[in-house]
Amino acid sequence: MTETYLNDTVINAKGTLCSRSVSYPIEASAIRKWAMAVYWPEPAPQKFMDAEYAPEDFDAFAWGPASYASLLPGDDSSVVVRHGINERALGFPEWKFRAGLNGGMNCTYGVRMHVGDVITDVKSVGEYTERQGRNGLMLITQSISTWTNQRDELVKRTINTGICY
Amino acid sequence: MNSSSAPSIPASAISRIQVGDQLQPFIRRTDFDNWNRYAAVNDEFLPHSMNDEAARREGFPKAFGMGNLQWSYVHSLLRAFIGPDGSILRVDVQFRNPNLREQTVTAHGTVTGIDGTTVSIDLWTQEDEGARLAVGKALVSLPSG
Amino acid sequence: MADSNISEAMKAAVGTETSRSTSYPISESDIRKWAMAVYWPDKAPAVFTDPAAAAKTVHGRLVAPEEFNPFAWAAAKNELLLTGGLPSRMVNDPDSSERALGIEGPGLKFMLNGGMICEYGVRMGVGDVITGTNSVGEYSEREGRLGLMLFSRGVSTWVNQNGELVRRTTNTLIRY
Amino acid sequence: MTVKVGDELPTFTRETGFANWNRYAAVNDEFVPIHMDDAAGEAAGNGGAFGMGNLQWAYLHNMLRSWIGENGEILSIEVQFRSPNVKGQTVTAKGVVTAIDGDVISLDVWTEQQEGTKLAPGSAKVKMGK
Numbered sequence: 001m002t003e004t005y006l007n008d009t010v011i012n013a014k015g016t017l018c019s020r021s022v023s024y025p026i027e028a029s030a031i032r033k034w035a036m037a038v039y040w041p042e043p044a045p046q047k048f049m050d051a052e053y054a055p056e057d058f059d060a061f062a063w064g065p066a067s068y069a070s071l072l073p074g075d076d077s078s079v080v081v082r083h084g085i086n087e088r089a090l091g092f093p094e095w096k097f098r099a100g101l102n103g104g105m106n107c108t109y110g111v112r113m114h115v116g117d118v119i120t121d122v123k124s125v126g127e128y129t130e131r132q133g134r135n136g137l138m139l140i141t142q143s144i145s146t147w148t149n150q151r152d153e154l155v156k157r158t159i160n161t162g163i164c165y
Numbered sequence: 166m167n168s169s170s171a172p173s174i175p176a177s178a179i180s181r182i183q184v185g186d187q188l189q190p191f192i193r194r195t196d197f198d199n200w201n202r203y204a205a206v207n208d209e210f211l212p213h214s215m216n217d218e219a220a221r222r223e224g225f226p227k228a229f230g231m232g233n234l235q236w237s238y239v240h241s242l243l244r245a246f247i248g249p250d251g252s253i254l255r256v257d258v259q260f261r262n263p264n265l266r267e268q269t270v271t272a273h274g275t276v277t278g279i280d281g282t283t284v285s286i287d288l289w290t291q292e293d294e295g296a297r298l299a300v301g302k303a304l305v306s307l308p309s310g
Numbered sequence: 311m312a313d314s315n316i317s318e319a320m321k322a323a324v325g326t327e328t329s330r331s332t333s334y335p336i337s338e339s340d341i342r343k344w345a346m347a348v349y350w351p352d353k354a355p356a357v358f359t360d361p362a363a364a365a366k367t368v369h370g371r372l373v374a375p376e377e378f379n380p381f382a383w384a385a386a387k388n389e390l391l392l393t394g395g396l397p398s399r400m401v402n403d404p405d406s407s408e409r410a411l412g413i414e415g416p417g418l419k420f421m422l423n424g425g426m427i428c429e430y431g432v433r434m435g436v437g438d439v440i441t442g443t444n445s446v447g448e449y450s451e452r453e454g455r456l457g458l459m460l461f462s463r464g465v466s467t468w469v470n471q472n473g474e475l476v477r478r479t480t481n482t483l484i485r486y
Numbered sequence: 487m488t489v490k491v492g493d494e495l496p497t498f499t500r501e502t503g504f505a506n507w508n509r510y511a512a513v514n515d516e517f518v519p520i521h522m523d524d525a526a527g528e529a530a531g532n533g534g535a536f537g538m539g540n541l542q543w544a545y546l547h548n549m550l551r552s553w554i555g556e557n558g559e560i561l562s563i564e565v566q567f568r569s570p571n572v573k574g575q576t577v578t579a580k581g582v583v584t585a586i587d588g589d590v591i592s593l594d595v596w597t598e599q600q601e602g603t604k605l606a607p608g609s610a611k612v613k614m615g616k
Contacts, residue, residue, distance in 0.1 A: 029334060030337075033383050033512070037510050039548060040505075041505075045551075057540075057543055062515045103567060104539075104566035105543060198351075198517055201512070202346075205347055205511065206347040208384075209382070210512075212505070217524070232425070241348060241349060241375075249366075256376075257425075257428075
């Protein structure tokens with residue numbers, strides 16, 4: 001039985017900047033397809049077909065970043081972590097979980113994304129906590145993703161919560 | 166697999182090609198992974214390619230992939246053969262059998278004729294047991310030299 | 311039992327232009343994602359993902375894979391040249407191509423993709439706007455393992471913004 | 487439009503299954519076996535394939551966007567994924583105004599299935615378009 005997941009390495013990692021990804025320039029075509037998919041089977045609003053700007057939930061890193069760099073010492077960036085953070089490179093224990101669930105998201109929006117914008121995503125470690133649940137001791141993970149555009153304006157800040165047991 | 170023992174030909178110049186040459190096969194294990202990605206780019210979301218139940222309702226044992234993806238596999242096969250400076254002039258393919266889930270599909274080609282810098286090729290895709298899924302012909306042109 | 315599913319009206323319709331579409335300008339990401347999808351799980355060749363690598367080829371720019379479809383997902387403009395109905399891609403109706411022509415279809419229940427022939431002209435690349443015109447191709451039929459099978463063809467001709475032929479595709483639909 | 491606490495937003499509804507999920511995977515490159523293969527979803531204990539939390543997230547955004555109008559702004563949103571979105575469910579995104587502070591409107595938002603079970607409850611702050 002695991003007594004705790006939270007060793008000093010995990011606790012002290014809070015706030016650590018883990019990676020920086022830079023997107024390809026946002027294209028009208030990507031905005032259009034995104035809107036078509038999330039509004040399907042109804043037509044997407046015309047403003048998205050015209051790519052006036054992207055829907056807030058648009059992921060500029062879908063289908064991969066243009067460049068990716070780990071910010072962790074000793075990590076050669078060979079593993080591109082799109083969701084969450086590189087726990088192995090952070091030196092976290094190699095937990096063996098039966099399940100990993102998307103626990104939720106929390107997002108604060110700044111300026112909109114437009115065609116031609118290049119987004120930078122910096123991921124950092126949020127708070128790791130644990131809780132006793134039906135399935136035993138659960139680890140609740142948080143990763144924080146901060147997006148800025150080419151003018152350094154905040155686009156969004158997302159906290160992703162994962163539940164592992 | 167009739168091509169495994171034959172020499173495979175890299176991206177080529179016309180002078181190095183002979184009738185009878187086999188193209189380096191293009192191989193994919195096929196499943197929802199491939200088909201949904203193809204649907205993604207071609208907006209081709211067909212129930213019988215996304216859902217076993219839907220395929221069974223149409224009388225197939227399980228979900229099957231798009232003919233268009235066989236078409237792409239054949240083009241990938243040809244592109245590797247002609248290299249970046251060659252061109253595909255014409256492709257003609259018939260779909261004979263469904264590409265069922267979990268089959269490994271191999272695209273093959275054999276050089277059947279050379280006329281100047283134009284090469285004719287017989288091509289086909291086959292599943293693990295050797296049954297042909299798509300068969301066809303292509304004309305490509307290679308850089309001289 | 312009909313001896314033939316090919317009516318006089320169907321024969322007379324061969325050659326008729328049915329619809330025309332104009333694409334949005336082809337973008338880098340359209341090409342990149344297409345190549346990623348069709349080569350997956352291997353990496354797509356750099357000529358489709360890296361403009362610098364593409365510039366070193368005879369094309370001198372990022373060009374799309376030959377089989378790339380600039381009309382996937384959406385077109386900037388769709389024009390029906392006939393009033394009979396939607397283009398066949400939009401609905402799952404074996405008679406849709408005849409319906410679009412305003413003539414009666416053979417009323418066969420099942421349809422299969424019978425194959426396609428494609429002739430290529432100039433390559434498609436970033437920024438190109440493609441105009442595609444669909445027209446009615448030849449009908450034929452023959453007795454096969456599924457009974458009397460009807461083969462109908464649709465011809466699609468694509469040109470770019472300079473009027474150059476990009477490709478001509480003949481699709482065969484098998485109905486039974 | 488005058489907004490007051492207790493106002494309910496026009497809903498956004500979708501019948502969900504592979505047709506929606508695979509389209510979403512298409513644009514988000516989210517081709518995960520549990521979302522596209524019943525056997526994989528079953529192995530994960532969900533009785534079959536199930537939809538992405540990200541798509542519930544998108545549906546909530548769609549609802550908010552249509553309510554706030556062209557010039558409105560979504561300031562923040564937060565959801566928890568409580569229950570899987572399984573095949574054949576009709577998912578409805580709903581919202582209700584909980585507070586108004588100047589031009590900032592707070593809302594409870596959630597998605598629910600056809601029987602009223604909440605799949606993804608959360609909250610949001612928005613500004614209406616002028």
